Amino acid sequence: MACALLLSGCAGAESGDASAGVTILRPSEREVLHGVEGKSLDGAPVDLDSYRGKVVVVNWWGSWCAPCRKEAPVFARVSDEAPSDVAFIGLLARDSPAAARAFNERFGVRYPTLVDRDSRLALRFSQVLPVQAVPGTWVLDTRGRLAARIASAEVTPTLLRDVVDEVRGS
Template identity: 40%
Template sequence: MPRPQRRARIGARFASATAAGLAAVLLLAGCSSDPLAEQYREGSGKNYIAGDGSVAEFAADQRGEPVSFEGTTVDGGTFDSADSLGEVTVVNFWYAGCAPCRVEAPILQQVHEDFGDDVTFVGVNVRDQAGTARPFEEDFGITYPSILDVDEGRVQYAFAGKVPAAAVPTTLVLDQEGRVAARILGQIEDDSILSSIVGDLVAEGA
């Protein structure tokens, strides 16, 4: 695709960021019947350990080596990071009983929809089997795949040193070469932060 046309598509997505953010807020409000999410909103940290909410972005010369990973997904398929090389990839570590994971799920899905096929999204479930993970995806309308990493922890091992073991949720954004370009420890507060990071990386490779 010609660069001006690609940039125009990116610009159009960001022009709708305000509307998308409002939609995400409304969707979160609609999740008030979720007791774990409600508990988290009320300030209770019971039953989980979350990150501190810090956001780190890394310049191209500070991103280290590409990270390769693969695994079986909730629906029984296979995800291989090699298939997404050349695209920005968002990797979200989560599990169903994690209250902040439930709060941020609609935000991740919204950003996924905003960027469409230009950006790859994949979840990494660190605790659940398919029978627990699948209802979560259905309840929150998650349409991107998630790897079940509970048994062998191969994906977590691949990102060792980049994701603190107890910090769930954590979201990593990989550049087109598969290198970690940004990290969000803890719940994503709104779609603007993730959209801005992803958009900058898409433009970087345009």
């Protein structure tokens, strides 16, 4: 059942408050996610444990998802402008690597995308902070703990930067 909810179609942005759908956990509520690793679109190994010391933004997306196409330029821009202690990782949902590479090229996404064909990795995140559909975004703090989630919100540069800054400051 949880898997069916998690793997349902694209989520649309909610109208109204742009911060609707944003959850930030207090440091005492955060859990470390170990074993989030795999191969990127180019076959390189990606292990989130290697990003300790940085705030990591993980965006779950697919090239077939209309809201993902809308928010991709936001993630590309904010990741390009991010300070050196912030990293971005894509998490590919039910998509072919070829389609994902074309999507990243089209939207200027330069950070690595982790292939998650069976959504096993996305389920790890959703066990702590559920996201019921693609797209979804999680933010890990510098200790590798899941600190925030953006789901069902229209992701703007300001919203994304604000969530990252909140996690960086905690």
